[in-house]
Amino acid sequence: RNKGLERLVDRLKELAVERVHWGFDNPPWEIQDCFPSQLSASLDSFALDSMQHFQQFLSQLKSPGLLADLVTCTLLTRPTDRQTILETIDLERRLRLVIHFLVVEIRRCQDNESYE
Numbered sequence: 001r002n003k004g005l006e007r008l009v010d011r012l013k014e015l016a017v018e019r020v021h022w023g024f025d026n027p028p029w030e031i032q033d034c035f036p037s038q039l040s041a042s043l044d045s046f047a048l049d050s051m052q053h054f055q056q057f058l059s060q061l062k063s064p065g066l067l068a069d070l071v072t073c074t075l076l077t078r079p080t081d082r083q084t085i086l087e088t089i090d091l092e093r094r095l096r097l098v099i100h101f102l103v104v105e106i107r108r109c110q111d112n113e114s115y116e
Contacts, residue, residue: 008095012071019106022113035059065094072101085097
């Protein structure tokens with residue numbers, strides 16, 4: 001096994017968990033449109049359960065490429081970042097880019113919290 005790839009995968013999983021911890025102002029999916037307004041109070045609980053299942057699923061993934069793709073489409077909010085990942089063929093480079101974009105997202109979340 002490639003130790004460099006393993007380290008990148010481990011780091012990506014750590015950052016994915018941290019990014020989920022910060023939550024989403026505008027989730028990448030429009031789940032609220034699927035429920036009547038009287039159920040909106042339970043959406044936070046539903047979203048939390050979904051993210052916990054997502055984290056468990058990520059921890060079990062064996063394919064670094066699938067991990068990068070799943071984290072990209074689920075946790076990266078900027079379309080240009082997602083497009084950059086899609087266009088990157090080299091696996092190690094893709095993992096490094098996803099890590100970079102996650103760090104940027106986490107810093108943005110931290111900055112937003114410090115201004116509130």
